[in-house]
Amino acid sequence: MHPFVELSAYIDDALDSSAKAAVGTHLGSCAVCRTRLAELRDTARLIAALPAPVPSRSLVPRVSAPFWLAPMRTLATLASGAALFLFVASAVMSALPFGTGGGAAAPAFAPVSNASRERPAGPAGAAGPTGAADQRTSLTASASPAAGFAVNASPTPAPEAQRSLQTDATKAVTGTAAPAAQRGENVTTSPVVVAYSAPERPQLGPSPWIWLVLAVGFGALAFVLQRRLRAR
Amino acid sequence: MKGVSAEASALLVERARRGDARAFEQLARDVERPLYRHAVRMVGQADAEDVVQDALLAAWRSLTSFEGSSFRAWIFRIATNRALDRLRSRRRHPELPLDPPAEDDDDRSWAEPAAPGPDLTDIAADREALVIVEEALATLPAEQRAALLLRDVEGFAYEEIASITTVEIGTVKSRIHRGRLAVRNALVARGWKGPAG
Numbered sequence: 001m002h003p004f005v006e007l008s009a010y011i012d013d014a015l016d017s018s019a020k021a022a023v024g025t026h027l028g029s030c031a032v033c034r035t036r037l038a039e040l041r042d043t044a045r046l047i048a049a050l051p052a053p054v055p056s057r058s059l060v061p062r063v064s065a066p067f068w069l070a071p072m073r074t075l076a077t078l079a080s081g082a083a084l085f086l087f088v089a090s091a092v093m094s095a096l097p098f099g100t101g102g103g104a105a106a107p108a109f110a111p112v113s114n115a116s117r118e119r120p121a122g123p124a125g126a127a128g129p130t131g132a133a134d135q136r137t138s139l140t141a142s143a144s145p146a147a148g149f150a151v152n153a154s155p156t157p158a159p160e161a162q163r164s165l166q167t168d169a170t171k172a173v174t175g176t177a178a179p180a181a182q183r184g185e186n187v188t189t190s191p192v193v194v195a196y197s198a199p200e201r202p203q204l205g206p207s208p209w210i211w212l213v214l215a216v217g218f219g220a221l222a223f224v225l226q227r228r229l230r231a232r
Numbered sequence: 233m234k235g236v237s238a239e240a241s242a243l244l245v246e247r248a249r250r251g252d253a254r255a256f257e258q259l260a261r262d263v264e265r266p267l268y269r270h271a272v273r274m275v276g277q278a279d280a281e282d283v284v285q286d287a288l289l290a291a292w293r294s295l296t297s298f299e300g301s302s303f304r305a306w307i308f309r310i311a312t313n314r315a316l317d318r319l320r321s322r323r324r325h326p327e328l329p330l331d332p333p334a335e336d337d338d339d340r341s342w343a344e345p346a347a348p349g350p351d352l353t354d355i356a357a358d359r360e361a362l363v364i365v366e367e368a369l370a371t372l373p374a375e376q377r378a379a380l381l382l383r384d385v386e387g388f389a390y391e392e393i394a395s396i397t398t399v400e401i402g403t404v405k406s407r408i409h410r411g412r413l414a415v416r417n418a419l420v421a422r423g424w425k426g427p428a429g
Contacts, residue, residue: 005405005406005409008408008412008413009390009405012383012390012408014389014405039416039420040413040416043365043412043415044383044384044412046358046365046415046419047365047369047385047412047415048384048385049358049362050273050362050365050366050385052265053268053269053272054265054268055268055281055284056281058264059260059264059268059281059284059285059288060261060264060288061257061260061288061289061292062257063253063256063257063289063292064253064254064257
């Protein structure tokens with residue numbers, strides 16, 4: 001009987017002395033087992049000679065790093081993503097062609113933007129081409145050109161001008177809104193046309209570029225923290 | 233341990249057990265690559281890095297419970313268990329069998345080697361043989377593969393392998409022989425003539 005089962009342990013010197021002696025005695029008289037032993041030994045040599053793969057990065061956990069480093073890295077990554085989203089969202093919002101559909105969409109945005117713009121101008125403000133941009137959406141125009149932008153404005157001068165909504169809107173385009181309002185003339189030009197002629201958009205919230213700057217800043221912070229966590 | 237003497241390693245282990253994170257990182261760096269090459273052949277390259285990282289982190293968290301004499305054997309035990317767990321979790325879509333289809337306690341019948349035929353072509357270079365060995369290892373049952381790699385690649389003694397894989401030493405002996413013989417059979421089947429060839 002060939003002691004095949006013992007041959008690997010014999011190679012590895014893992015047999016007790018009596019078993020080792022018995023196998024050694026058998027090997028002395030058995031060419032088959034000697035051949036098999038040599039094959040198994042060489043097989044073990046080949047297995048040991050297999051190329052050693054190397055990890056693509058350090059796998060050592062940075063247990064000496066401050067405990068807050070990992071959550072801070074996660075927060076910075078999330079903040080960067082959120083700021084990037086806000087940048088894209090605000091850029092898209094400001095680029096959308098509001099009001100191109102005529103009177104349906106435009107009025108919905110007019111009250112907020114107009115109200116915010118009317119105060120600095122005051123009753124004495126002049127209605128130039130810039131102010132005309134808002135005229136298309138003003139539903140309750142008031143006396144002076146600037147006050148005429150507001151929905152609920154309560155201007156003092158020229159109360160008679162409140163009678164004419166279309167007048168404010170159309171005259172503002174030509175830069176003659178104040179006289180027109182004061183005269184209370186009826187102008188037949190469509191407000192939609194005014195909207196197209198004045199492309200400047202009201203600014204909603206901070207500039208989109210602020211979000212981009214924040215996204216880059218948080219991204220850089222996350223990158224630095226990640227490097228710190230991975231550093232050897 | 234490569235690059236670190238036994239005394240230095242013992243000192244690092246003691247410092248790490250007392251909570252010295254930098255000492256543990258030094259220990260982990262010394263075993264990182266051996267653990268990785270072991271994990272690659274156990275679970276494949278895709279999961280090997282995760283297995284090693286999980287094992288090292290688990291080792292750090294349970295270092296106070298380490299009471300053995302060999303940190304290297306202890307960390308290999310954790311990594312091998314992680315690798316086997318990972319393979320078991322793949323059982324729904326198995327790529328490699330964990331055990332032979334019909335486990336036979338009679339080693340002799342299973343291990344009867346294939347005899348070289350008369351028309352074998354010589355495998356000229358070890359490089360080709362290594363490819364065959366790699367392929368044959370991948371087809372071994374996971375426990376056999378683990379025992380064989382721990383012996384032939386990592387150089388652990390049978391007693392250490394029994395401790396790492398938590399089986400009797402007789403089982404270790406059987407697994408190593410079966411695995412080695414299966415690799416030898418694969419080589420012979422592809423024309424290997426053995427050491428004389």
